[in-house]
Amino acid sequence: MGSIFSSSSGGASKEELEIAMDKAKEIVSSTSVVVFSKTYCGYCKRVKQLLTQLGASYKVIELDKESDGAVVQSALANWTGLRTVPNVFIGGNHIGGCDSVTEKHQAGQLIPLLRSAGAVNSE
């Protein structure tokens, strides 16, 4: 039985957090690029636009549309230390939020990461 606070990010039970963590890890390990996002989040839109512009294939999990989205967000925070969205993973590695993705792109590191993850063509 879930906690009565299970819909809030701060009140998930240990079991709910473990289930959400397993789910997040399964998605990250089986997908080359994952953006944990919220539909109304401008930073998320920026990241999704950049990835689209670079021709990358990526999976988006809109946490505000998932019934367990708040718990998944808490599990991601425990795992990565990042409480906000977007929360981006490439090739199974944690990249971070919009600022980190943008910095990597400006440093010329994003496209190589996307290539080695098989998310863009590598010619």
Ligand SMILES: N[C@@H](CCC(=O)N[C@@H](CS)C(=O)NCC(=O)O)C(=O)O
């Ligand atoms: N500096 C962060 C900003 C991200 C941010 O502030 N995201 C907001 C949504 S637009 C957020 O996650 N707020 C808390 C929440 O929605 O739980 C980044 O570069 O990703």
